[in-house]
Amino acid sequence: MEIVFLNTFEKAGAEHDVQTAQLSICERQGVWSVLWLEVKEEEEEPVTWFEGTSWEEMLMTFRHGVARVMGQGYTPIIDGMLDDGRTAGGGFRSMLQCYGEMHYKEELFQQLREWRRTAATAEKKSAYIIATNRILWMISAFVPQTKEELLQIPGWGAAKNELYGEAVLAITSATERNTTFPLEWVANELDASSYTEWLFKQKEQKYQSLMERHRENKTILSLLHRDGTLDLLEKELSMPRRELVMRIEQLDQEGYDIEPFLERELLVVPEEEKQRVRESLASLGDRYLKPVMQQVYGEEEVQADKLYERLRLIRMTYRRQQHAGAAI
Helix, strand or coil: CEEEEEEEEEEECHHHCEEEEEEEEEEECCEEEEEEEEECCCCCCCEEEEEECCHHHHHHHHHHHHHHHHHCCCEECCCCCCCCCCCCCCCHHHHHHHHHHHHCCHHHHHHHHHHHHHHHHHHCCCHHHHCCHHHHHHHHHHCCCCHHHHCCCCCCCHHHHHHHHHHHHHHHCCCCCCCCCCCCCHHHHCCHHHHHHHHHHHHHHHHHHHHHHHHHHHHHHHHHHCCCCHHHHHHHHCCCHHHHHHHHHHHHHCCCCCHHHHHHHCCCCCHHHHHHHHHHHHHHCCCCCHHHHHHHHCCCCCCHHHHHHHHHHHHHHHHHHHHHHHHC
16 A cells, blocks of 8 residues: 555643644555544554545545544644645634624524524525525624624625615614624634634535535436436435436536436427427527526416426536537
């Protein structure tokens, strides 16, 4: 086995001693391994974080593990293993986010969540579009009382302020607060070690999400190559069909062969209908589907989600034809 990369990590332990660990990337006949070894007096076996042939998956697992152990207090001798450095994205905005998660008022947060749920239902939007949990944590921690104060919450811009500011302030105005605006005091108030741990936790969650997405994409491709359908994918992955179609569209753009899948799914769509969609894409452009839907289907009573799904699939075949034509 050839060691491709080796780094030493140190962590302050009890009674001023130092805990040491080594992280290595190894390769043997095309198989990659990521090994973590905590150096102690007795003989220890390394913990295998990853073993496989995928460089991309290996690198995501490596970075996920680095973020995790650095969040636990380990410091590398050689820095720069995360894509944007050891600070993991630190800044005043992230300080406010960290403080919000650590000090939010539970009762106020639940009231804001209920308001968000009601607003999302009324507007037929996803709740996170109205406001993310992170925004609600900060609002319930800092308890703004005016629209000007609301605008100091990261992620709460002028558009949200105009649409939802009064509704949110009607909730926060009933809660007493013991902090002030503006929020510059947070930089001095935030515990440095807790903030560092939080920063690397964000990195760990980011790489965990990337790893899960990579595994899902591998499952999608495997099922597609085994004559899988959208119905089967939906069942196997428990993922909304809209998300599935968007994932397949992205895989298509990355160069994976999904043409047999498209042929299977569009077999039930009349050729005349597919031709009308292609002509509309040619005249209106293929970036936005709503104008295409209106031109092709008009006011027909068609379930919107099913229609967009069909249009996305046809658009994939259209783009493939355009790309093939441009390559000639």
